[in-house]
Amino acid sequence: MDYFLMYLGIAAFLGLLTHYSFKFLKHKSLYPFMPFKYNFRRRRDTFAKTLQLLSERNAKNIVETGTSRNGLSATRGDGAGTFVFGKWAMENNAKLFSVDINESAVKECSVEVKNQELQDTVTVVLDDSLQFLDAFEETVDFLYLDSYDYCRVDTDIQLKSQEHHLKEFMAIESQLHKDTIVLIDDCGLPGGGKGKTVVPYMEQKGWEVLIDAYQILLVHQESL
Numbered sequence: 001m002d003y004f005l006m007y008l009g010i011a012a013f014l015g016l017l018t019h020y021s022f023k024f025l026k027h028k029s030l031y032p033f034m035p036f037k038y039n040f041r042r043r044r045d046t047f048a049k050t051l052q053l054l055s056e057r058n059a060k061n062i063v064e065t066g067t068s069r070n071g072l073s074a075t076r077g078d079g080a081g082t083f084v085f086g087k088w089a090m091e092n093n094a095k096l097f098s099v100d101i102n103e104s105a106v107k108e109c110s111v112e113v114k115n116q117e118l119q120d121t122v123t124v125v126l127d128d129s130l131q132f133l134d135a136f137e138e139t140v141d142f143l144y145l146d147s148y149d150y151c152r153v154d155t156d157i158q159l160k161s162q163e164h165h166l167k168e169f170m171a172i173e174s175q176l177h178k179d180t181i182v183l184i185d186d187c188g189l190p191g192g193g194k195g196k197t198v199v200p201y202m203e204q205k206g207w208e209v210l211i212d213a214y215q216i217l218l219v220h221q222e223s224l
């Protein structure tokens, strides 16, 4: 009986150890830039490379389409880009504009912007991204395309999302320069993801893919 309990205890311990080891290995943090508890999963490596490029290229103006509608709690789901790049912008004397067509997304994000004390750095705008980008007069040093929600199964939504992201790029293209960094979210998905139509267009215009993963990261070949 004593042996039975001992073996049971060891099995339970090993089970827990395996469980937490797997959890630890799947936890992709941006520590020390962001607290360790935030798991950025499939976006961690592209976010990390983008943050490195932002510093190297001394970015000052950041534009994001599609705002962090669930605040900072959705690092695993939506990515919480507004807060990752907003924090970088605050620490580096830059500005971030995040545009969203959905009123509650803008409200939710604005509350978290205040919680994070980013209100002097991050401007959350309620507008259609195409209209906003078309009217944007400053140059853009980092463009993060992540609006029109993509769907894994509905091909009609997939096409509309892909077309929308191409239109977004075309609407702001004249404000980009040779050192601009472009990141496109939700690309590694069935049907090609948000980047399927815009990336070939960009490549024709001299943009080069640096990372092709769940997100696609591009810079202009003249900057390499």
Ligand SMILES: C[S@@+](CC[C@H](N)C(=O)[O-])C[C@H]1O[C@@H](n2cnc3c(N)ncnc32)[C@H](O)[C@@H]1O
Residues within 6 Å of the ligand: 064, 065, 066, 067, 068, 069, 074, 078, 079, 080, 081, 082, 099, 100, 101, 102, 105, 127, 128, 129, 130, 146, 147, 148, 149
């Ligand atoms: C995936 S979420 C953005 C996530 C955010 N970038 C992040 O990193 O947490 C997509 C957002 O795009 C917004 N959206 C959809 N169509 C849009 C449009 N035409 N213009 C602006 N925003 C749009 C949605 O309202 C939604 O909040």
